[in-house]
Amino acid sequence: MTRPGGRSARVRDAVHEAVVELLAAGEIDAAIPKIAERAGVNPTSVYRRWGSRDNLLLDAAVTRLRSTSPIPDTGSLRGDLLGWAEGVERAMRDPRGQILLRALVATLRPEEKPVEYLRARGDDLQATLDKAAERGEPVPSVDEVLDYVLAPLYLRVLFRRPVEPGTGARLVERLLTAL
Amino acid sequence: MTRPGGRSARVRDAVHEAVVELLAAGEIDAAIPKIAERAGVNPTSVYRRWGSRDNLLLDAAVTRLRSTSPIPDTGSLRGDLLGWAEGVERAMRDPRGQILLRALVATLRPEEKPVEYLRARGDDLQATLDKAAERGEPVPSVDEVLDYVLAPLYLRVLFRRPVEPGTGARLVERLLTAL
Structure with a gap:
């Protein structure tokens, strides 16, 4: 390789x-x-x-989870978020993605304040939102994307609820409709 | 006692x-x-x-988390959900509540399909939604309440993001506005 x-x-x-x-x-x-x-x-x-083992685990989980759901540059915020959410959904339907998310949550220590993984993900999203705002599109905040798209997908996995196909797209459409 | x-x-x-x-x-x-x-x-x-220790941990976490955020019966869905979400938010701002949530997530085994905690919480919410529907109020589904109110609060704690005061109320208002 x-x-x-x-x-x-x-x-x-x-x-x-x-x-x-x-x-x-x-x-x-x-x-x-x-x-x-x-x-x-x-x-x-x-x-x-x-x-340390914990650092390695965090690095592995963050790297893999980010790489499985890159944010595409489709020319519209809707396209970008749909592409990204489909990647997140795919990772959350994949046993290896589920394992990495659980390992990530289990490894985060309470004293580790700014969570590198969510911060990196937040930076990616912010860049996408900035481009959409420059094009004149109405945009949510990064926190809104995390709250209304990422949190529901992740919590399903952490609580062992099924991630139905199309969940990611539905969450994105709902967020954009609310804008 | x-x-x-x-x-x-x-x-x-x-x-x-x-x-x-x-x-x-x-x-x-x-x-x-x-x-x-x-x-x-x-x-x-x-x-x-x-x-087993895992069963005990699950029982302790579920019992305590449910008891810290009962759903009140205020006569309106808005009042009920606000009261409940404030309890969830309070628990998620409390180090002991945070510890219980983390223990709960860490203890859930992949093979345990229907998650007792979320199911019990879902049953409580369903009863509240049914009462509101009988009064003729527009109501979300239980999944929508879990996705748009519980998931953002829980994910903040699991990823060590701060739970700002008023987060629970904001999430409830947003859900009801979207109906």
Whole structure:
């Protein structure tokens, strides 16, 4: 698997993949040596790069969840949000996406104030909303998008309620209608 | 502390309280013997009543979270939902309520399909919505109440975003306006 970014990016991918596989196998407490072994990487370099198992878990969950639902640039806010919400919905219907969300929530410590994952997601959304506002479209706030689209999808997974197909699109349409 | 229900209810309260205190003290992995000791109860009766630590944790979290946000009967849907959402918001601003929500989410197993807590909460809400519909008020579905009021409040806590005062009321007003 060759991809841009070279060896460092490949190691990161391999380690993230090992985390996902171990979580999927129910090994939610797998420690760094086990993760490194599965990834075919030296444990020392995992410790050096991530410092702790929790940091690694957060990085893996955030990276994977963001990459499964990029925000497209379709020329309309409706198209952008629909494309994004469909990606979130797909991730939340996928057992691996569900596992990553649960791992993310379980790993966040109360003392970690600004949550990197939601902040990164918020920055992505803000850029999309800014572009729509420049085009003269009415736009919600980032908080409204998180409250009315992301929260319902995530809570379904966390409370083991089914995520019906079309949920993401319905939530986006409803948000835009309310504007 | 004497209350209706007699000895059995007192034991349940004491054990729930011990769970909350241990969670609040960071002892999230406390096992039944430790919980029983703190509650001043025989471990055998805890095993007999709850079977496992996870069952006990779920029961404690569900019972406490429901009791902190009962749905009042004010004669209008708006009043009922505002009263309820203020209780949810209060619980989500309280460190003990936050701890219980996190424990609840962490304890739910993927194989546990119908989530008792959300189902019980859903039944409470359905009864309130039915009464409003009988009075001729326009009513949302239970899913809409969960999506647009409960999910945003809960997700803020799970992702460590602040729950600003008035959030619950704002979410309820917005839901009712959209009807």
